[in-house]
Amino acid sequence: xxxxxxxxxxxxxxxxxxxxxxxxxxxxxxxxxxxxxxxxxxxxxxxxxxxxxxxxxxxxxxxxxxxxxxxxxxxxxxxxxxxxxxxxxxxxxxxxxxxxxxxxxxxxxxxxxxxxxxxxxxxxxxxxxxxxxxxxxxxxxxxxxxxxxxxxxxxxxxxxxxxxxxxxxxxxxxxxxxxxxxxxxxxxxxxxxxxxxxxxxxxxxxxxxxxxxxxxxxxxxxxxxxxxxxxxxxxxxxxxxxxxxxxxxxxxxxxxxxxxxxxxxxxxxxxxxxxxxxxxxxxxxxxxxxxxxxxxxxxxxxxxxxxxxxxxxxxxxxxxxxxxxxxxxxxxxxxxxxxxxxxxxxxxxxxxxxxxxxxxxxxxxxxxxxxxxxxxxxxxxxxxxxxxxxxxxxxxxxxxxxxxxxxxxxxxxxxxxxxxxxxxxxxxxxxxxxxxxxxxxxxxxxxxxxxxxxx
Amino acid sequence: xxxxxxxxxxxxxxxxxxxxxxxxxxxxxxxxxxxxxxxxxxxxxxxxxxxxxxxxxxxxxxxxxxxxxxxxxxxxxxxxxxxxxxxxxxxxxxxxxxxxxxxxxxxxxxxxxxxxxxxxxxxxxxxxxxxxxxxxxxxxxxxxxxxxxxxxxxxxxxxxxxxxxxxxxxxxxxxxxxxxxxxxxxxxxxxxxxxxxxxxxxxxxxxxxxxxxxxxxxxxxxxxxxxxxxxxxxxxxxxxxxxxxxxxxxxxxxxxxxxxxxxxxxxxxxxxxxxxxxxxxxxxxxxxxxxxxxxxxxxxxxxxxxxxxxxxxxxxxxxxxxxxxxxxxxxxxxxxxxxxxxxxxx
Numbered sequence: 001x002x003x004x005x006x007x008x009x010x011x012x013x014x015x016x017x018x019x020x021x022x023x024x025x026x027x028x029x030x031x032x033x034x035x036x037x038x039x040x041x042x043x044x045x046x047x048x049x050x051x052x053x054x055x056x057x058x059x060x061x062x063x064x065x066x067x068x069x070x071x072x073x074x075x076x077x078x079x080x081x082x083x084x085x086x087x088x089x090x091x092x093x094x095x096x097x098x099x100x101x102x103x104x105x106x107x108x109x110x111x112x113x114x115x116x117x118x119x120x121x122x123x124x125x126x127x128x129x130x131x132x133x134x135x136x137x138x139x140x141x142x143x144x145x146x147x148x149x150x151x152x153x154x155x156x157x158x159x160x161x162x163x164x165x166x167x168x169x170x171x172x173x174x175x176x177x178x179x180x181x182x183x184x185x186x187x188x189x190x191x192x193x194x195x196x197x198x199x200x201x202x203x204x205x206x207x208x209x210x211x212x213x214x215x216x217x218x219x220x221x222x223x224x225x226x227x228x229x230x231x232x233x234x235x236x237x238x239x240x241x242x243x244x245x246x247x248x249x250x251x252x253x254x255x256x257x258x259x260x261x262x263x264x265x266x267x268x269x270x271x272x273x274x275x276x277x278x279x280x281x282x283x284x285x286x287x288x289x290x291x292x293x294x295x296x297x298x299x300x301x302x303x304x305x306x307x308x309x310x311x312x313x314x315x316x317x318x319x320x321x322x323x324x325x326x327x328x329x330x331x332x333x334x335x336x337x338x339x340x341x342x343x344x345x346x347x348x349x350x351x352x353x354x355x356x357x358x359x360x361x362x363x364x365x366x367x368x369x370x371x372x373x374x375x376x377x378x379x380x381x382x383x384x385x386x387x388x389x390x391x392x393x394x395x396x397x398x399x400x401x402x403x404x405x406x407x408x409x410x411x412x413x414x415x416x417x418x419x420x421x422x423x424x425x426x427x428x429x430x431x432x433x434x435x436x437x438x439x440x441x442x443x444x445x446x447x448x449x450x451x452x453x454x455x
Numbered sequence: 456x457x458x459x460x461x462x463x464x465x466x467x468x469x470x471x472x473x474x475x476x477x478x479x480x481x482x483x484x485x486x487x488x489x490x491x492x493x494x495x496x497x498x499x500x501x502x503x504x505x506x507x508x509x510x511x512x513x514x515x516x517x518x519x520x521x522x523x524x525x526x527x528x529x530x531x532x533x534x535x536x537x538x539x540x541x542x543x544x545x546x547x548x549x550x551x552x553x554x555x556x557x558x559x560x561x562x563x564x565x566x567x568x569x570x571x572x573x574x575x576x577x578x579x580x581x582x583x584x585x586x587x588x589x590x591x592x593x594x595x596x597x598x599x600x601x602x603x604x605x606x607x608x609x610x611x612x613x614x615x616x617x618x619x620x621x622x623x624x625x626x627x628x629x630x631x632x633x634x635x636x637x638x639x640x641x642x643x644x645x646x647x648x649x650x651x652x653x654x655x656x657x658x659x660x661x662x663x664x665x666x667x668x669x670x671x672x673x674x675x676x677x678x679x680x681x682x683x684x685x686x687x688x689x690x691x692x693x694x695x696x697x698x699x700x701x702x703x704x705x706x707x708x709x710x711x712x713x714x715x716x717x718x719x720x721x722x723x724x725x726x727x728x729x730x731x732x733x734x735x736x737x738x739x740x741x742x743x744x745x746x747x748x749x750x751x752x753x754x755x756x757x758x759x760x761x762x763x764x765x766x767x768x769x770x771x772x773x774x775x776x777x778x779x780x781x782x783x784x785x786x787x788x789x790x791x792x793x794x795x796x797x798x799x800x801x
Contacts, residue, residue: 060559068551068555075544089526097524101772103519109776168761409549416556
């Protein structure tokens, strides 16, 4: 059997790749629900209400799987990385506990939102979506702040190898937190927005060109399109902060093997620190120096400023970075074209086939960018679990059977993922809720009466 | 500042008891889902599903909070549990996941019978295995099988949680879950006026309660040799708590006997709190017997203080939200689909 280190990393990696899909929906979908239902109430529009009802059904499944996969991750932090917990729990355990409360609030109001549509007035029901949006946001913030701490640990001092002067709030507010949390929260809206837009773009490509699909597409493009420019700007801020707080990660993602002046920008290609070359890349002379310091001949620290055994796997990190940036700009341009055509045609949703195809691709592109971003963050920190302090291999649980556990969990994710996908497809094929405002309202009124009699 | 160490320990202990009560009722529902045979099988399953449906997600948060709370407040304990009990905790996690997933899948849109049946089976098996494993882990802790020397505890072993004592505690966890669920379900049955189901669950509550009491005696018989720290602690400063627990247990049986279901429900919750409270008191001041005390295991005082006050602030947001949840659903009639159909046909 392979080593605990590899097995634990494989299991943790699989878990995060799986969980992040559902966690961004847990943050992003409440906003879509809130907006759609708000528009429905404002305009007395049955189509918007029908959309929000349909998304609620999907969200029930997605939230449950997000909660389950999130519970796995919370357990795994302790079960797989007991060395991290032992050394750093006192410093960085607090945001996890705070996230517990945020998640509790989200669960409570989601329960009210899901089961309460028949017991609350329409406006009160809509209002319960707002705490879900806020608590989802706070959850994302707390968890990402803990990850930021792993990237730039602060809030404690090491005296003779012992942790002292612990300040949990200083740990939460470490130098990476403002940049990473903003980037992650925007990522939730980018992925949810373009994900929703892609679903309706595919529907329209299959001939369902009705008001329901146009409105779904419009709202998706609104949320995704509003988030993506800010996401690109926030990405730029992140990269600049990385050069200061994590020069190794920065060097790996830019493919800077040797420190030096006036370095080129590499687009794509395979970074090979062993031979000291970046192969098959498009090179822009002096590009890296220009972009990062606005000076053609400025200095950048390379991977070679650290011993080889403390360098991250640069080839993966560089490609993940470029893939993420490319996906982001693709989404950005599609959003610009969509909104330009929409406004030019006096608020008519453009339905050109090539544009629908592009929007259908923005969905997968958004999730690709999300996963690549996390691969960049995590691989770029290797071999450290807590940057420059604690090595991953020293944090892994020494227990037996971790190798087996990886295969079991891989199988579980396969089953969970497949079942979820099948259920969502079945849901999409079911007849949609009525789009008539009066009919929808009467439906709910009727149920309310029956229940009152029951009580 | 030992105050914060004990305050956080008590807080986490209360969260764990809450999980044992609410989660126990969920697990017990799953147990009866498997073990309910008889004429009203279908109706009983419907009742169980209706009772667990709206609450299981919130119930799990209590356990997760205990996990992250140990991580932050008592990291050495979290790490020792992970190293020594990796196998049963991972298996319990799998059970936890299968239960959550099967609930999400069973209650959602699907009408494919095989999918429902498969996840229904997964739900039943997970409901039987998970409480047993969590109980066995608790037994391993209580019997002092996880000694910590110089910050190092034992690494994954089968013997810590497969001792006669730990297995007994695992079985007690199953029996307690089944008892709590049967009492809760008899109230649910009373609410929909189904006398036959009411009696069925009342009888099952008696049986499960009797099994719990018997297993409890086995545990007491094993404790002096198998869990000496706990036994000594109980004799020294916990006898009054034992007496209270026994008194509440007997009161619960009487309440059930005289068909005061709602009172029985209150009493069984108190009984669970008393049972766990007794364990906690008997184990004081150790968090991991035989030698790791609560102050020794605690994070630095700054962390404990921040943790304590954030938990207070968190509760200030949480409690009104919980109140709102109950306010909205207070008059909800637990009407499972089966009965709705019956009413329509009649």
